[in-house]
Amino acid sequence: MKPVTKSNIVADWIKEQIRAGKWAPGAKIPSQRVLADEFSVNRSTVIAALEQLKTDGIVEAVMGKGTIVANDTWSLLASLPRQKETHPLQSTESGIIDLSKGELAEDVFPDGYLNDVLGRLSGKIQSxxxxxxxxxxxxxxxxxxxxxxxxxxxxxxxxxxxxxxxxxxxxxxxxxxxxxxxxxxxxxxxxxxxxxxxxxxxxxxxxxxxxxxxxxxxxxxxxxxxxxxxxxxxxxxxxxxxxxxxxxxxxxxxxxxxxxxxxxxxxxxxxxxxxxxxxxxxxxxxxxxxxxxxxxxxxxxxxxxxxxxxxxxxxxxxxxxxxxxxxxxxxxxxxxxxxxxxxxxxGLYEHHLEYVRKALLKRRTSAQSSLERHLSDIAEWRIPNGGFFIWLRFKMDISIKDLYAEAVNEGILFHPGSIYTGGASRSIRLSYGYAGAAQFEEGIKRMKKWIIALAK
Structure with missing residues (x-):
């Protein structure tokens, strides 16, 4: 398993944007300065991440355009760990707690559903x-x-x-x-x-x-x-x-x-x-x-x-x-x-959604409890009726950039509000759809320590 370094975290985040379809082939990725600011790291860290992605054939430098997405298929697949290898952003052993992902965790899905569908298709496809x-x-x-x-x-x-x-x-x-x-x-x-x-x-x-x-x-x-x-x-x-x-x-x-x-x-x-x-x-x-x-x-x-x-x-x-x-x-x-x-x-999809809702409801309930235990005195939020996201606003004026830097250094990921507002923000976006209940609890508990320190 590759080491969890700041450059690997940046590189993995870029891969995730490409894999999720947010950056299509030919799209220009943010500049080194912007990425360095977002992750609160040195530009040398960003340069190392981009060089890694260039070696993998995922991005390329184009004169007059900057760094663009070269490919989001084979090169991206080749750079991902094999099935038995643990991805650092999904690993509890690595210490990474991902409260940023806007997607469902794999354990939310019923076992065997996708394999059953593929099995049913195997005899139907002629070309x-x-x-x-x-x-x-x-x-x-x-x-x-x-x-x-x-x-x-x-x-x-x-x-x-x-x-x-x-x-x-x-x-x-x-x-x-x-x-x-x-x-x-x-x-x-x-x-x-x-x-x-x-x-x-x-x-x-x-x-x-x-x-x-x-x-x-x-x-x-x-x-x-x-x-x-x-x-x-x-x-x-x-x-x-x-x-x-x-x-x-x-x-x-x-x-x-x-x-x-x-x-x-x-x-x-x-x-x-x-x-x-x-x-x-x-x-x-x-x-x-x-x-x-x-x-x-x-x-x-x-x-x-x-x-x-x-x-x-x-x-x-x-x-x-x-x-x-x-x-x-x-x-x-x-x-x-x-x-x-x-x-x-x-009709499999509707049946699947019933399972997903039950699993997601448990995660939302746990996330709500964690926030009330640890952040009720220093932040405010509204628990949504669905979806993945909780938009949390701090009551005091703290540096979200510094909080993000502390979190990344400790292996906790969330989204600063500034990437959704185009400017300064006192808010962050948390997702309860991906991290498990224990991870969410641990992430919020550790985050409170840094919030209090930054507010002084």
Whole structure:
């Protein structure tokens, strides 16, 4: 097993962004200075991490562009440890406690489920050629049926299968929106950490939130009639705050956007991770003007490695995006699409979600107890009704950068709030979906010690 060093932690984090689809091949990664600041390490540490990734063939330096993602398939797989080797970021023996990952731990999944599905497919596959432009037809039918059962009726011809939700965003941004557009989004927002729209010359306009989600009056105040744009929103279990947009607020947003011809991108990848009660109807289901493009995914609920997501929208829009996707990659993996179709088409997915919710509820309950035991006097937070994330704000003014540096040195990972706000923040994002209850407890207990020291 490779040693747990600061450069390895940086390198593994970069690999995770690529593996999860956040940085596509050809995408420019943050500069050495930015990475050094984010991880509170010397630039020499970042340089060592990048050299390691260059040797592995994962990134490359391009004159005039900086360091870009060279490959996210074979080179990335070759750099990962073999099955019997323990990954340092997932190892309890290594001392790493990961409170940053926005995904489910492997032990949340029922044993043998995926193997059962693959076994059922083994006698059905005759060939694995390129699929239709919109994706494997049985999968499009299964997604349409699943969304209809959810309360969002769509037809298979209104679905485009994409390689994860991130590719969906990239296709929409590059294929439908104009350079220089204003993108309105919740503040804080996931978009500040992925730079998809900024990389295409678009500006981000943060809109304030409350306990019901994005505030309509603030959107109205910041809306600019002279600039083209779109609203990007995560209405269910928002990343990073965990807020659920209320049904009344959804109707307000739909009404405003329809009246002002402001298109909406609804990122609904956390919808099925509800724990207390099912979410309100999707924006897409209530849209009567064809104003909403809907993004769904199996990455947060089933497997990030399948790289299966979809866009639901008006057929002419889906046709255009399908053309762009074919130009980009000739289609999502045929095998992954068949696996996903088997899950969705046979009702296995809904049964699987029941298991996931029970496991995630236990983790949320344990996380809540840990926070109340150790941080109730120095921080405030709202326990979400689902999803993975707790947005925690410190009551005193402390350096999140220094806290992050102390945590990394001790092998504890979390996300500083600044990567979601684009500036200074007194908040951090914690995830209870990945670390076990004992790890979460230990991480929070040790974190309190540094918080108190930094506040003096």
């Amino acid at each position: 694995l050629g390129y699929e239709e432009r919109g994706g494997y037809e049985p999968l499009r039918e299964a997604v349409a049926g699943y969304m209809t059962r959810q309360g969002t009726p769509v037809s298979p011809s209104s679905i485009l299968i994409v390689s994860g939700a991130m590719q969906g965003l990239q296709l929409i941004a590059s294929g439908l929106l104009e350079r220089g557009s204003s993108i309105y989004l919740e503040e804080p927002s996931y978009l500040y950490s992925i730079h998809t729209f900024q990389s295409l010359g678009m500006s981000l306009a943060g809109v304030e939130m409350d306990e019901e989600g994005l505030i309509t009056s603030d959107l109205q105040a910041k809306w600019k009639t002279e600039q083209p744009g779109a609203l990007y929103t995560i209405p269910c279990f928002h990343n990073p705050t965990g807020v659920m947009m209320s049904e009344s607020r959804r109707k307000e947003i739909l009404s405003f956007c329809a009246a002002h011809r402001l298109p909406i991108i609804e990122d609904d990848i956390y919808r099925e991770l509800w724990l207390d009660s099912a979410p309100p109807p999707s924006l897409k289901s209530m849209d009567t003007h064809g104003n909403v493009l809907y993004i769904g995914s199996l990455s947060k609920t089933l497997s990030p490695g399948l790289r299966i997501g979809w866009i639901a929208g008006a057929e002419p829009v889906i046709e255009r995006l399908s053309d762009l996707k074919m130009q980009a990659d000739y289609g999502t993996s045929s095998l992954s699409q068949r696996v996903a179709a088997e899950w969705l088409g046979e």
